[in-house]
């Protein structure tokens with residue numbers, strides 16, 4: 001039996017993970033968490049009977065605590081609450097599926113407590129990849145990727161010699177605005193940007209896919225996860241999202257992982273690794289799909305992808321600044337306070353103003369994140 005805590009159980013990944021667990025008798029849920037959605041969290045708690053649940057929002061936590069009074073489930077709140085769920089003593093694996101850099105500290109705490117990590121929260125590695133991977137190495141714990149591209153690469157690397165890799169090729173759907181030009185995209189609405197062609201996901205990552213920042217964040221995530229030079233990470237647009245990513249070897253062979261667009265497959269793989277288990281999900285029918293196509297990304301129309309490459313090449317605290325600026329800008333776009341191309345404009349402006357710290361400590365990273373958020377509220381919210 002494996003014991004799991006899920007950070008962000010009410011989100012898209014969290015809900016799908018619970019669905020995987022419903023069909024897998026080898027898992028017992030011991031911790032769950034949400035930000036605000038206490039209705040769903042309560043339902044999940046009643047079904048899975050964890051030892052502890054965390055609600056980030058203090059007021060909502062009080063309400064849920066009152067409702068669950070007399071039950072065996074402990075209700076905790078705030079960042080401290082997330083840390084408690086991440087380090088719950090009976091958990092041996094933690095699925096990090098909160099959105100945003102709020103996932104960083106609980107993930108680190110889980111690592112420090114020797115928990116295996118099933119990593120969906122890409123912002124953790126984007127902001128502090130070096131420190132997080134070093135902490136995992138020191139503790140001898142594994143980080144198994146959940147992000148579909150990284151799960152694919154992880155599977156393509158299995159059994160191969162790392163020295164023989166010539167590059168990693170991340171596939172990108174191109175998002176809802178693939179093939180369109182600046183004039184066609186500049187006035188898009190939030191509703192337009194939330195129409196991902198292939199995947200059903202949370203709002204923040206769906207906007208990231210539309211700007212292609214998602215692929216930029218994934219390039220950085222891949223660099224740290226697979227310990228590979230940024231020059232060896234390529235992006236190719238693959239509108240069908242069937243090839244989840246590829247690894248090219250020095251002899252010219254490319255190994256790819258293919259599958260339907262259902263996150264329950266990489267989630268299940270991360271939970272059952274190194275074994276594979278059967279499930280009731282639809283199987284990929286290649287003859288029905290017929291054609292798989294590939295094209296170059298358009299860095300001009302999607303400047304966020306270029307900004308992410310720039311941030312990781314600069315290194316130090318810059319990726320944390322890129323990430324913070326992106327989180328704030330996406331939130332402003334979702335609230336209809338800014339237009340689509342203001343997202344890369346805000347990120348670029350914030351990166352230009354930042355004085356980077358090269359050998360960054362965790363405090364440097366957290367302070368740079370705070371600095372970026374403050375600068376944006378000063379320069380753009382007036």
Ligand SMILES: NC(=O)C1=CN([C@@H]2O[C@H](COP(=O)(O)OP(=O)(O)OC[C@H]3O[C@@H](n4cnc5c(N)ncnc54)[C@H](OP(=O)(O)O)[C@@H]3O)[C@@H](O)[C@H]2O)C=CC1
Pocket residue numbers: 007008009010011012013014033034035036037038056082096097098099100102120121122123146147148199200201202203204205263
């Ligand atoms: N969805 C997908 O298919 C994929 C997602 N990912 C990555 O996985 C992560 C989660 O994405 P996704 O599931 O789509 O996101 P969602 O927005 O659907 O869910 C986010 C989860 O995090 C919780 N949360 C949000 N803010 C906070 C906070 N401040 N403190 C504590 N909890 C918080 C939410 O709680 P509440 O419900 O109460 O708001 C919810 O449980 C992201 O990093 C994303 O990039 C990676 C690959 C695919």
Ligand SMILES: CC(=O)[C@@H](O)[C@H](O)COP(=O)(O)O
Pocket residue numbers: 147148149171172173174175199208209210214215263
């Ligand atoms: C499902 C998943 O892993 C997402 O990150 C997805 O890849 C987003 O699609 P884009 O390729 O459009 O960014």
Ligand SMILES: [Mn+2]
Pocket residue numbers: 147148149150218
């Ligand atoms: Mn992905």
